Amino acid sequence: xxxxxxxxxxxxxxxxxxxxxxxxxxxxxxxxxxxxxxxxxxxxxxxxxxxxxxxxxxxxxxxxxxxxxxxxxxxxxxxxxxxxxxxxxxxxxxxxxxxxxxxxxxxxxxxxxxxxxxxxxxxxxxxxxxxxxxxxxxxxxxxxxxxxxxxxxxxxxxxxxxxxxxxxxxxxxxxxxxxxxxxxxxxxxxxxxxxxxxxxxxxxxxxxxxxxxxxxxxxxxxxxxxxxxxxxxxxxxxxxxxxxxxxxxxxxxxxxxxxxxxxxxxxxxxxxxxxxxxxxxxxxxxxxxxxxxxxxxxxxxxxxxxxxxxxxxxxxxxxxxxxxxxxxxxxxxxxxxxxxxxxxxxxxxxxxxxxxxxxxxxxxxxxxxxxxxxxxxxxxxxxxxxxxxxxxxxxxxxxxxxxxxxxxxxxxxxxxxxxxxxxxxxxxxxxxxxxxxxxxxxxxxxxxxxxxxxxxxxxxxxxxxxxxxxxxxxxxxxxxxxxxxxxxxxxxxxxxxxxxxxxxxxxxxxxxxxxxxxxxxxxxxxxxxxxxxxxxxxxxxxxxxxxxxxxxxxxxxxxxxxxxxxxxxxxxxxxxxxxxxxxxxxxxxxxxxxxxxxxxxxxxxxxxxxxxxxxxxxxxxxxxxxxxxxxxx
Amino acid sequence: xxxxxxxxxxxxxxxxxxxxxxxxxxxxxxxxxxxxxxxxxxxxxxxxxxxxxxxxxxxxxxxxxxxxxxxxxxxxxxxxxxxxxxxxxxxxxxxxxxxxx
Amino acid sequence: xxxxxxxxxxxxxxxxxxxxxxxxxxxxxxxxxxxxxxxxxxxxxxxxxxxxxxxxxxxxxxxxxxxxxxxxxxxxxxxxxxxxxxxxxxxxxxxxxxxxxxxxxxxxxxxxxxxxxxxxxxxxxxxxxxxxxxxxxxxxxxxxxxxxxxxxxxxxxxxxxxxxxxxxxxxxxxxxxxxxxxxxxxxxxxxxxxxxxxxxxxxxxx
Numbered sequence: 056x057x058x059x060x061x062x063x064x065x066x067x068x069x070x071x072x073x074x075x076x077x078x079x080x081x082x083x084x085x086x087x088x089x090x091x092x093x094x095x096x097x098x099x100x101x102x103x104x105x106x107x108x109x110x111x112x113x114x115x116x117x118x119x120x121x122x123x124x125x126x127x128x129x130x131x132x133x134x135x136x137x138x139x140x141x142x143x144x145x146x147x148x149x150x151x152x153x154x155x156x157x158x159x160x161x162x163x164x165x166x167x168x169x170x171x172x173x174x175x176x177x178x179x180x181x182x183x184x185x186x187x188x189x190x191x192x193x194x195x196x197x198x199x200x201x202x203x204x205x206x207x208x209x210x211x212x213x214x215x216x217x218x219x220x221x222x223x224x225x226x227x228x229x230x231x232x233x234x235x236x237x238x239x240x241x242x243x244x245x246x247x248x249x250x251x252x253x254x255x256x257x258x259x260x261x262x263x264x265x266x267x268x269x270x271x272x273x274x275x276x277x278x279x280x281x282x283x284x285x286x287x288x289x290x291x292x293x294x295x296x297x298x299x300x301x302x303x304x305x306x307x308x309x310x311x312x313x314x315x316x317x318x319x320x321x322x323x324x325x326x327x328x329x330x331x332x333x334x335x336x337x338x339x340x341x342x343x344x345x346x347x348x349x350x351x352x353x354x355x356x357x358x359x360x361x362x363x364x365x366x367x368x369x370x371x372x373x374x375x376x377x378x379x380x381x382x383x384x385x386x387x388x389x390x391x392x393x394x395x396x397x398x399x400x401x402x403x404x405x406x407x408x409x410x411x412x413x414x415x416x417x418x419x420x421x422x423x424x425x426x427x428x429x430x431x432x433x434x435x436x437x438x439x440x441x442x443x444x445x446x447x448x449x450x451x452x453x454x455x456x457x458x459x460x461x462x463x464x465x466x467x468x469x470x471x472x473x474x475x476x477x478x479x480x481x482x483x484x485x486x487x488x489x490x491x492x493x494x495x496x497x498x499x500x501x502x503x504x505x506x507x508x509x510x511x512x513x514x515x516x517x518x519x520x521x522x523x524x525x526x527x528x529x530x531x532x533x534x535x536x537x538x539x540x541x542x543x544x545x546x547x548x549x550x551x552x553x554x555x556x557x558x559x560x561x562x563x564x565x566x567x568x569x570x571x572x573x574x575x576x577x578x579x580x581x582x583x584x585x586x587x588x589x590x591x592x593x594x595x596x597x598x599x600x601x602x603x604x605x606x607x608x609x610x611x612x613x614x615x616x617x618x619x620x621x622x623x624x625x626x627x628x629x630x631x632x633x634x635x636x637x638x639x640x641x642x643x644x645x646x647x648x649x650x651x652x653x654x655x656x657x658x659x660x661x662x663x664x665x666x667x668x669x670x671x672x673x674x675x676x677x678x679x680x681x682x683x684x685x686x687x688x
Numbered sequence: 689x690x691x692x693x694x695x696x697x698x699x700x701x702x703x704x705x706x707x708x709x710x711x712x713x714x715x716x717x718x719x720x721x722x723x724x725x726x727x728x729x730x731x732x733x734x735x736x737x738x739x740x741x742x743x744x745x746x747x748x749x750x751x752x753x754x755x756x757x758x759x760x761x762x763x764x765x766x767x768x769x770x771x772x773x774x775x776x777x778x779x780x781x782x783x784x785x786x787x788x789x
Numbered sequence: 790x791x792x793x794x795x796x797x798x799x800x801x802x803x804x805x806x807x808x809x810x811x812x813x814x815x816x817x818x819x820x821x822x823x824x825x826x827x828x829x830x831x832x833x834x835x836x837x838x839x840x841x842x843x844x845x846x847x848x849x850x851x852x853x854x855x856x857x858x859x860x861x862x863x864x865x866x867x868x869x870x871x872x873x874x875x876x877x878x879x880x881x882x883x884x885x886x887x888x889x890x891x892x893x894x895x896x897x898x899x900x901x902x903x904x905x906x907x908x909x910x911x912x913x914x915x916x917x918x919x920x921x922x923x924x925x926x927x928x929x930x931x932x933x934x935x936x937x938x939x940x941x942x943x944x945x946x947x948x949x950x951x952x953x954x955x956x957x958x959x960x961x962x963x964x965x966x967x968x969x970x971x972x973x974x975x976x977x978x979x980x981x982x983x984x985x986x987x988x989x990x991x992x993x994x995x
Contacts, residue, residue, distance in 0.1 A: 664788025665878060666781050671712050674888055681895050685902075690791040694904050696834065699801045701896035703827075705889045706808040712885035713812070716872045718863055719820050725855070726808055726824065729831050732843075740838045745922075748840050749929050755850055756941045760948035762855050766862045767955035779866050782877060 056102045057117050060136045063103070063146060064185040066096040070178035078171020086161035089174035093157050093181055097150035104143045108546070115140055115549050118191050118255065125194075132252055135191035141550040144396060144543070145188035145328055148403050152320045153181050155520040159411050160312040162516035163418060173213060177316070180206035184321050188328060193242045193252040196329070200238070200293065203322045204231050210317060211309035223305040230302040234292015241285025248278050258335050283336040283343035287350075290326030294380045297354045301613045303377055307369040311414030314369060319376050319406035324399050327383045331392050331551060338390070348388025348477065355381030356480055357610065359487035363494065364606035368413045368424045371495050374609075375450065376406060378488060382465050385481060391468035392551040393544045398465060400534065400543070401457035404527035405449040411521055412443035416499065418517070419510040426495070431504035436512050440500040442525040447496045449528040451489035451574045454567075460532035460541075463570050471560040478560075482573055489574040493581025501586050696737040703730035717769050717779045721762070728758045793837045800837075804830035815871050817863045821856060828852040842923045 070092040078085050107115055117138040125132040157177060164173050180203060187199025205228075212224030242252065249257045290296070295303040306318050317323070330337065330347065337343045358378035365371045379402050386395035417424055419436060433440035449456035452463065462485060469478035512518065534543045560566075584590045596603050608614060703726060710723030732751040739747025773779055804827055811823035832847040876882050930938055 659789040662787060662789040663878075664785030666784065667712055667715075667881060668878060671881065671884060671888070674708055674712065674892075675884075678888060678891055678895065681892075681899075685895060685899055690794045691797045691837070692904075694900050695797065695801070696838065697900050697904070698897060699804060699834070701893050701900070702805050703808055703831075704896070705893040706805070706812055708892060709885050709889040710812045712888070713876075713882055714872070716817055716870075718817050718859065718866065719811075719814075719872070722811065722820060722824050722859060725851075726811070726827065729828065729851070732847075733831055733834060736835055736838050736840050736843060739840070745925055745929050746933075748843055748926060749934050751840075751843060752846065752926070752930075753934075753937060753941060755846060757944065759850060759855055760941075760944050762858060763948045763952045764955070766858060767952040770862060770865065770956050773866055779870070780872075 056099070057106045057138055058119060059099065060103055060117070060119050060138050060189065061121055062099045063096050063150065064136075064182050064189065066092045066099070067178040067181040067185070071175050071182060074171050074175035074178060078175055081171060083165075083170075085171040085174045086157070086164070089178050090154060090157035090161060092178065093150055093154040096181070096185070097147070097154050100143065100146045100150050103138060104147060107138055107140070107143055130246070132192055132194045134195060135253070136189045137191035137254060138189075139550055140547045141328075141331060141396065142188050144400065144547065145324075146185060148324075148400055149181060149184050149188065149321050152403050152407050152524070153177075153184075153316055155523050156312050156316045156320075156407060156411070159315075159414070159517050159520040160310075162514050163312055163414055164310065169213070173210075173310070176206055176209045176213070177312075180210065180317060180322075184325070187325055191254050193245060193254075193257075197239065197242060200289070200325060201235065203317070203325065204228060204235065204293070207231075207306070207317050207322055210313040211306045213309055213313065217308065219305075220308040223302075223308040227302040227306050230299050231292040234289045234299055237285045238289025238292075241282050241289070244278075244282050244285065248282070254332070258333065277340075279336050280340035280342050283333070283340050284346060286329060286333055286336070287343065287347055290329050290384075291350065292326075293329075294323045294326030294384070295377050296326070296350050296381060296384060297357060298612070300354065300358070300377050301609070301616060304370050304373045304609070307367070307373050311369070311410055311417060314373070315407045315410035315414070318373065319410050320403035323376060323380060324383075324403070327380065327387065327395055327399050330384070330387045331396055334387070334390075334392050334551065337387075344388050344390065346388075347384050348474075351381045351384025351386070351388055352477055352480055352484075353381070354378065355385060355484040356487070357381075359484045359491065361606050361609050362491040363487060364603050365491075366426050366607075368416065368426055368429070368495070368499065369410070371426075371491055372406070372409050372413060375409075375488065375491065378484060379406070379450070382462065382481070382484070385477065386465040386468060389465075389468045389472055389474060389477070391465065391472075393547050394461070394464040394468050396547060396551065397534070397541075397543050398461040401449070401461040401528070401531050404524055404531050405446040405456075405458060408442060408446040408521065408524035408528050409450070411517070411524065412439050412446065415439045415513045415517060415521065416510070418513055420506060420508055423506070423508070426498045428505055428507060429499045430502045430506065431500070432506070432510055433500040434504075435510040436500075438512055438518055439521065442521045443500065444496055445525045446528050447492040449532075450492050451578060452485060452570055453489075453574055453578075454571060455529075455532065457528050457530070457532035459567075459571070463567050466570055467560075467563060467566045470566055473559055475560075482569070485570065486573050486577045489577030490581050493578045494585045497581055497586030502588060693737050693741045697734055700730045700734040700737065703727075703733065715780050715782055717772070717781050720781060721765055721769070725758065725762070728754060796833065796837050800830040800833045804834070815874070817866075817870065817872075818860065818868060821859050821863060824859075825852050825856050828856065840922065842926055 067089075070089045074081070074085050074089060081088060107117070119136045119138065121134040121136065123131070123133045157174070160173070160177065164170055167173065183199045183202030183206060185199070187196055187203060190196035190199060208224045208228040211227055212221050215221045215224070245257060246252050251257055292299040303318060303323070307314055309318075337347065355378050358374045358381060362371050362374035362378060365374060379398070383395045383398050383402070386392070386398060413424075416429065416432065416436065416439060419432075419439075420429070423429065445456065449458040452459045454460075466478060466481055466485065469475075469481050534541065561569075584592050584595070605611065707723045707725075707727035707730060710726065711720050714720050714723065732754050735747045735751040735754070737747075739745060739751075769779065772784060776783055807823045807826040807830065811820045811827065814820040814823060828847060828851050832844045832852070835841075835847060836844040
């Protein structure tokens with residue numbers, strides 16, 4: 056089955072094509088078709104995964120060439136698909152979570168006039184994401200990268216009649232573009248310096264051993280730093296890290312399944328995948344690793360504080376995603392690549408779950424997302440309340456749910472590699488994470504009923520996916536339970552390196568205890584403030600209003616961008632459009648026209664109509680000719 | 689013969705020039721045509737003079753042909769002038785200026 | 790004094806003088822008559838140059854036929870029309886005269902460069918004129934230049950046909966203004982207005 060890896064991206068692509076052309080005619084069945092194709096892709100991926108796992112440890116790499124794409128001079132790029140542990144893990148996550156979300160969307164998007172097109176875009180997205188993770192060379196990866204960016208734009212702005220959605224889509228595209236440009240430069244540099252874009256050649260030639268020994272390369276010292284940082288810039292954009300994070304909260308204007316699939320589980324994790332895949336570059340350059348670490352850490356704590364002050368259900372989750380991605384990059388920066396991937400997988404489960412529950416709530420409340428207008432929903436939507444709580448607990452890191460194992464892994468890595476300060480800050484971020492999730496759950500599902508409508512539980516086509524994801528969120532942690540001998544870590548070892556035994560810091564159990572304690576403390580605080588009704592949090596907010604506003608506006612980062620970059624940019628564009636284009640360019644063109652006309656009006660006076668003038672001209676010419684001949688002779 | 693050939697050529701040049709000026713200055717179509725005939729004559733004179741200089745009769749033959757062609761040309765040209773006159777009731781060359789811009 | 794010297798110095802000035810006079814006449818008939826004088830003198834110059842046949846042809850064809858044709862047409866077009874002396878085209882006269890001076894200067898320069906003015910007069914023509922000038926011309930014409938000869942005959946026929954076509958009357962004649970008949974029958978194409986057209990002041994070329 057390994058050879059049929061091409062089926063995995065091909066199935067959703069076929070779905071896209073069919074939905075594009077026959078979407079209207081398929082009507083309701085478009086959703087089922089799209090979901091079925093993704094499920095089929097998941098099935099094929101599973102079979103391939105099993106086949107791969109049956110191969111011996113050191114031999115788990117299959118590259119399947121589809122065709123020669125570009126062959127120009129010394130530049131050869133083929134469409135190659137790579138089957139190895141990391142790519143298969145990612146593929147399974149994408150197709151698995153993707154399939155579940157597709158099924159959910161059948162119910163969520165029912166009644167939408169562009170139903171078919173929605174599923175076309177969703178399938179296209181899955182295709183591009185799979186291309187991204189299965190690519191064997193940088194160019195194909197970049198193709199997938201740009202493709203998912205495109206689909207993100209299309210899907211965020213799916214309801215493009217709403218100006219907020221349209222501008223959010225544009226913002227997402229533009230901001231990620233900034234990162235993508237740097238990434239492209241990085242890819243070009245890779246080709247220039249290392250001579251090839253194929254992972255097989257590039258990533259092994261620059262391999263550092265896991266004990267830190269890097270072979271002396273023929274490259275000047277800074278090359279890997281530059282390449283790594285450029286690629287990381289692309290990751291910053293796509294994975295919404297500081298400073299290119301501003302698009303993700305606005306992207307919540309899109310339909311909720313889109314938020315779940317693209318902006319929680321898959322697309323935003325592309326950056327993490329990229330760094331994990333090219334970690335040898337980062338290993339060769341200590342600076343790059345440090346940068347990754349710092350960026351991840353800052354993002355984690357920053358986004359967590361902002362999430363605390365959000366009133367919109369989905370925005371809490373958006374900022375939470377940013378923060379969790381920060382954790383993943385923190386792990387990458389700590390050289391704990393397997394932890395990052397593990398967190399990625401578990402995060403996919405519980406974040407998708409949380410988003411889908413949000414969708415469930417919104418569906419029931421006619422699109423309401425304001426937490427202040429929810430409350431007591433556990434009475435009317437018990438199932439949603441339960442699964443959402445499971446997701447929240449998982450995110451907070453309470454055992455035995457998935458988040459405990461994965462987040463704990465990251466915190467342990469911080470502590471046990473000696474980065475104590477990072478560990479402390481990460482713990483604080485974990486505290487806030489638990490706190491805002493507790494706040495979310497208590498405000499939405501507990502307490503008195505502040506809703507304006509009567510809520511109801513969702514239809515089965517939406518609740519079944521929720522349950523499936525809840526199972527994943529609940530038990531997914533056992534995939535990597537023990538950090539050195541967990542299933543996932545062992546499986547990924549050929550690609551990401553063996554997990555070293557901890558040599559310093561606190562012991563694993565102590566660390567686990569601290570993490571759980573912090574999380575539990577946060578939940579208790581959340582219960583006290585938001586759930587029990589004993590503390591008037593509204594009044595508290597009023598008293599701390601400037602702090603609250605500071606947090607709620609994302610520490611005014613977006614506003615700063617607006618003032619420093621966007622407004623001058625718009626002014627510049629206006630200048631270019633109305634002055635340079637209208638006056639200078641158009642003026643030049645019009646002036647050319649006028650010049651021609653003027654020349655013609657002068658020139659036409661030659662045609663006097665008088666024969667004698669013409670005769671004079673002829674004679675003058677003849678005379679000139681005579682003179683010329685005379686002088687030559 | 690005592691007169692150098694160059695003298696005949698000078699006469700020819702003078703006649704030719706006078707004919708050219710006549711073409712450019714006069715307004716009556718017929719007089720212009722007559723000036724053209726004058727030019728042709730001048731050329732014929734030059735041809736015969738050269739024929740004498742070289743001692744061969746080819747120049748004279750050429751002059752002969754020139755005369756024949758001039759005759760044909762006069763016929764056609766006068767026919768044109770007559771038909772233009774019928775249209776515009778004027779033999780003034782400045783009156784046929786419809787190709788003016 | 791050689792005969793040709795005297796004849797030349799009599800005929801050349803007359804020739805040039807009559808040409809200038811033709812230029813300056815306001816009446817077309819007078820101009821034609823001066824041209825006839827010029828043609829006669831040029832014919833004499835042919836004779837001096839040893840081309841008696843051309844002398845005869847010039848008088849018979851040019852002066853006799855062509856100029857007569859000219860006079861007929863002048864008669865048709867109005868014998869007593871005087872050409873106005875006002876020059877409407879700015880600069881035309883001055884440039885024309887300058888041009889004339891330029892052309893003559895150029896040709897004289899060319900003659901001087903090519904021939905020089907003090908060449909001895911050329912020798913006789915007797916060898917070429919063997920058997921008489923017309924006979925020699927005939928030999929040349931019907932042997933070496935036979936094709937052009939035939940072509941010119943075709944040319945003459947074409948010219949005759951062309952003249953007939955160009956000058957024929959239409960089926961419905963354009964009535965001259967003074968002959969227009971007032972009545973129900975209107976001419977289909979009224980003629981253009983007559984010499985009331987004034988040539989406008991225009992920039993000449995150059």
